[in-house]
Amino acid sequence: MKLADTNHNGGAPAIDHDRLRDDILGKLRCSLATPNRNERLWLAFLGTLILAGAGAYIWQCTYGLQVTGMREYVFWGVYMTNFVFFIGVSHAGTLISAILRVTGAEWRRSITRMAEAITVFALMIGAPMVIIDMGRPDRVLNVIIHGRMNSPILWDVCSICTYMSGSLLYLYVAMIPDFALLAPRAPMWERRTLRQRLFQVLSLGYRDTPEQRRLLEKALATMAVIIIPVAISVHTVVSWIFGMTLRPGWHSTIFGPYFVIGAIFSGTAGIITAMVVFRKVYHLENFLTERQFKNLGRLMLALNLLYIYFTLAEYLTAWYGAEESDHRLLNLLMGHSPYGVAFWTWASLCLFLPALIVMLPLKESLIPRLLVASIIINIGMWVKRYLIIVPTLMTPYIAPEAAGVTPSYMPTWVEWTVTLGGLATFLMLFTLFAKFFPIISVWETVEGVAELGAKNIGVDLDRPLHPPPRRLDSRRRFAMPAAVAILFLVGLAFGTTAFGAATNEKPVVAASAARVxxxxxxxxxxxxxxxxxxxxxxxxxxxxxxxxxxxxxxxxxxxxxxxxxxxxxxxxxxxxxxxxxxxxxxxxxxxxxxxxxxxxxxxxxxxxxAGQPAAITADPFPRALWSPHAPLGLVFTFVLLLGIVWSTYSFVIVQLIRIRKAGNP
Amino acid sequence: MNETRREFVGGALIACGALGAGLGASRLIRKLKKPESPPTTLVAALTAKGELVRVPAETATVHAHPAPAVGEAARQGVPGRKWVMVIDLAKCSGCANCTIACNKMHATSPDRHWIRVFRMQDSAHTAPYWFPKPCFHCDNPPCTKVCPVGATFKRQDGIVLIDNERCIGCRFCMAACPYSTRYFNWARPDNTVHAGKTYSPETGVPRRIGTVEKCDFCPEMASQGILPACVTSCDMAAIYFGDENEDAVSNSEETVRLSRLLEQRAAYRYLAELGTEPRVYYLPPKNREFPAPSLAPKAKSSTPIAPDHASHVHQKATT
Structure with missing residues (x-):
């Protein structure tokens, strides 16, 4: 590695980059080391949950969605809640990483990697939730084969795929220098492991030459800018799954921003929870200091207040206007019903309480307080999504009670097990990621410490690690656990023989009298x-x-x-x-x-x-939202937006190719 | 490709069973029918040309159901037609014969009602009335807007149908429909009576698990000049069905001018302010032929609600 040689500014005090890097890598050893007993137990526990979830899903595939609690009126439930929730959590990455990078917040350096990883893994769990919710997962490819641009689901598919690709690309670009750093590190790995070879390939021959550095910074800056509107579009479109329907409580103009704020809010809570846990488990106290927690805590508080504001705006207008349909929804959601109890519990414990906890003027207990608040927020945001989905489905325009039906919904064990399995998969992916890759961006931290000083980027390298360092040379390669395959049930096959049982007997017309x-x-x-x-x-x-x-x-x-x-x-x-x-x-x-x-x-x-000529319909299928042909304005907007984002991605990929070329002269 | 093979193998097996079952069943039906209906009994039947004729009951029972359109023809609809329904609330007695006949004709499972009778009351001080609700086959259908795969679609004859061989079961159309008209096949449907039939979106059978279904306006019958089961089963002749382009609708008794009926009876469309442009018109329950309902209809899957509970049930009937 030539980091020290190439990145040395003339006037700066001579800092030994190699020593600094080794120091940082040494402080990361707990996370990168072979899993210890507790970690293996944790992974085994998660694996069990994942297997249980997969089993429950197979069960569901075998017997159909009748094994869920969803029925005639409440036909969306826990799965859709999970979908919105995980897509929301995925916003952590964008916010922390991209916005902080764009605004040059230096304390971001040690948390960007974690945030970007959350995005990718939350998307990996959130997006399949829709497929799990589908009655015919075996036909999921119809969305591509017969895709209709008019449907918000297609917008969702496109924006989530775009977001997923962008997040992966963004995560990868920011990791290239770390791959280059770690691939040849002899002290870390005595023999060339699979991981080293992988890192070697992934590093694209990055040697931190000024040209490569310039290209990398360019790619990174471009990704940081483009990923922000993409992320916003994702949760906006998720909200439009609800907002585009004519249902009380869903058909709301503020649903886009309401969902985006909610997503960033729960995403921030998610990253804070992850930071506290990783800090404790992997002894990252050197990198995750009070500085990061304080700033993120403020951010979470601001978003909390914003979410209170949006919630108030949403329900106050509905309540004040008191339209018939809104009125019935609010009666269920906030009145004397289990949903009323859930709503007010949520509002007090999950909306106002976290804000109060964060605002407490206590200096010492910042991190525990943030942990409690962020966990409450995570649970609360799941509950909130549930409360958005289920009560609205129970109060359609034409009251089911008028037909003597009282809609009800109680999730079954299948739904809960699949949900837990999804959560466990998320945690498993995140845990393994932290074991396999450096969870702290090493090169950015090295750069920050060298250029700005540890204090200025919120890193405290002098702080001693609590446990005595474990020896790393006895490191064993551990196999990646087998990825859980998503099983699609092949649909029922029905007999379609051409067997016509009926006989065409001619009707006998009653005998008539003398003919006139x-x-x-x-x-x-x-x-x-x-x-x-x-x-x-x-x-x-x-x-x-x-x-x-x-x-x-x-x-x-x-x-x-x-x-x-x-x-x-x-x-x-x-x-x-x-x-x-x-x-x-x-x-x-x-x-x-x-x-x-x-x-x-x-x-x-x-x-x-003797009559009027028949009315001739000029074009029975004009360009309209309901017809097979999308309105031109929609097509134009769709193509334009996707084109902008994907050409930006292409631009970034071109930079990566140039980095690789510059590495192999 | 795996699916195709499996579907083929499974399909072949089921098809064999279905073939046998269908053969046996049809023989049995014919055997059972013959002694029960003496040849002298004549029943009224409507021919494809629209003529009312008298035929022996025995022959009437074995009449072939019109063959539905399949493939692209089923998506296009009948050129020149605009099917429309008119429901006269003044005549509805809430007997739910329409629901029973519809369920029988479409062989739906008892938990669903493609046409469902609601007990409506616009406010505490207005009289309640019965409100049969089929699919409205809207001209600006919110359901077909949101379908990601075009499995539900609107045809040029106005009918909104579902292709259950394309439906992915996302239930977005159910969420989009403000009239709660759509049903989902949560469990594997019982297709014994449909054994051997070729799937058509016009009939929706054989049913498929994990797909959506709803009232289809009986398009295969309409194009043959046969009225839907809900219309013919209505003893009160409260339901009219016809072609808007011909300006005529028929109930179980007569054919009348659509425009005059709508004008003279001050017809309205339910929740038309949503912009859905329903193809079902309601005639307000003025000068009722039946007393106002007091209790909610007896739904087969649930218990009726008490009158005081029902009184808060509140719907708008806009004109």
């Missing part, structure tokens, strides 16, 4: 166009017969009226000139004898141009 001849025609008279039926019996006009005129319609005969025939055997009624006919206004007119009874039901029929 009935001729129908149009006739122009002084009173306007008329329909005339001429009735003849054995060639002679039949006088005094009652004739009813009909026009044949798709599902019946429209009566025009009844007239008696005159001496000439002709009965006439005015033409129904305002009645729509075929393209040229042709009507199928029927004249049927009513009396005398001997000839009743005998009829004559003719197609006569």
């Amino acid at each position: 001849e009935i001729a129908v025609a149009s006739r122009d008279t002084d009173e306007g166009p008329q329909l005339a039926a001429t009735v003849r019996l054995s060639g002679q006009p039949l006088a005094g017969a009652e004739v009813e005129f009909f026009v044949r319609r798709a599902l019946g005969r429209l009566s025009l009226g009844t007239q008696a025939t005159g001496a000439d055997g002709v009965a006439m009624i005015p033409s129904p000139s305002d009645l729509p006919g075929r393209n040229g206004g042709e009507l199928e007119v029927i004249a049927e004898i009513k009396s005398p009874a001997a000839h009743a039901t005998q009829a004559g029929e003719a197609t006569i141009k």
Whole structure:
């Protein structure tokens, strides 16, 4: 490694980068070391939960969604709650890393890696929750094959995929110098392990030359900027799954920002929880100091207050306006019901209490206080999402109670087990990531300490580690646990044989009496166009017969009226000139004898141009939200936004290629 | 590809069973029917041309159900048609015969009601009334807007259908429908009576697990000139069905001019202010032929609610 040689500014005090780096790596040894007994127990525990969750999901795939508590009215439940929750947690990465990087907050250096990892893993759990919720996971590819741009689900798929790719790219770009640092470190690994080889490949030949450094900074800065709008779009679109429906409590204009703030709020709580735990378990006290906690605590408090504000704005307007449908929802959500109890418990314990805990003027207990507050917030944000989804589904516009039905929802063991399995997968991925990769960005910390001093980036390298350092040379390679495969149930196969059991027996028309001849025609008279039926019996006009005129319609005969025939055997009624006919206004007119009874039901029929030409629909499938063809404005916006983001990603990838080229002269 | 193979193998097995079962069942039905209905009994039947004829009961029972359109034809709909429904609330007695007939015709499981009778009361001081609610087949359907795969779609004849061979079961359409019209196949549906049938979105059978279904306006029957089961089963002739382009709707008794009916009876569309443009019109319950309901309808899957509980049930009937 040539870090020290190449990155040495002329006037700066001579800092031994190599020693600094070794010092930092040494202080990270607890996290990078082979898992100890407790860690293995933890991983085994998580593995058990994951297996249980996978088993529950297989169970669900076998028997269908009937094994969940979801039914007719409440058809979304815990899975959708998990989806919104994990996507929300994923916002930690963007906020901490990108915003702090863009604004040049130096204390970010030791927490960016952790934050970016949370994003990736939370997305890995959140996105499949929708597939788990699907009735036909085996048809998930239909979203690509038959995808409709009009559907917010497609927006979701696109924005989450974009976010996922962007987050991975961002995480990776920021890790390249660390891969380069760690790949050849002899003290860390005595023999070339799989990990070393992997790191060697992933480092793209980065040797920290000025050119490579410039390209890396460029790529990193670009990613930090573009990932912010992408992250905002993701939770906005998630909220639109609800906001685009016509349901009380969902169809709200502030849902986008409300969800984004909620996501960043729960994401910040998530990162604080992770920081406290990692700090304790992996002895990262040198890197995660009071500085980071204090600043993040302030941020969380600000977001907490913002969330209180949004919640107030959302429900106060609904309550004050007191629209019928809103009123019924709020009665359920805030009135005398289990949901009312849950809502007010949430509001007091999960919304106001954390703010109070963080605001307490206690100096000593900052980190424990933040831990308590952040855990409460995490639980609270899950509960809040549940309270957004379920009560609204129970109060549709047309009250189910009016049909004698009281909707109910109680999640079953399958839903809970799958949820726990999802959470365990998230924790497992995060734990393994911290074991496999440096959870603190080493190069950024080295750079910060060298250029700004440890104090200025909120790092305290002098603080002694509590446990005596374990020897690292006895390090063993541990195998990556097998990834849990997502199992899709192959759908039912139904027999589709062409077996026609029915026989087409012709209906027998009742025998009729002596036949009369009935001729129908149009006739122009002084009173306007008329329909005339001429009735003849054995060639002679039949006088005094009652004739009813009909026009044949798709599902019946429209009566025009009844007239008696005159001496000439002709009965006439005015033409129904305002009645729509075929393209040229042709009507199928029927004249049927009513009396005398001997000839009743005998009829004559003719197609006569007596009506209006049929209304022609110019284009039955115009560009519209409901039709197969998306409105042009939507297509344009969609393509434009995705184009901007993906071309930015391409730009970053080009920088990476250039880094690689610069590394192999 | 694995799925295709498995589906093929499973399908073949089930198909064999279904073939046998269907054969046996149809023989049995014919055997049972013959002695029960003497050939002298005549029943009224509507022919495809719309003529009312009298046919022996025996022959009527074995009439073939119209073959539904499949594939792209089922997505396009019948050119030139605009199916429409009118429900006369003044005539509805709340008997739920429409629900029973619909469930029988579509062989739905008893927990669902493609057409469902609600007991409505607009306010504490207005009279309650019965409100049969099918799918409204909206002209600006919120459900087809949100479908990510185009499994639910609107046809040129106005009908909104679901292709259960494409549906991914996300239930977004159920969330989007403000009228709570859609049902989900949570469990594996019982397809014994549909054995051997080719799937068509026009009938929705054989049913598929994990997919959505709803009232379909019986399109395969309508295009053959046969009224939906809910219409023909209504002894009160409260439900009309027809083609808006022809300006005519028919109930179980007569055919009338749609425009005049809507005008003379001050028709309205339920929650039309949502912008959904429903294709089902309601005639307000004025000069009722039946007394106002006092209790909620007896839903088969749940207990009826007490009158005082029901009184807070509150719906808008906008004109």
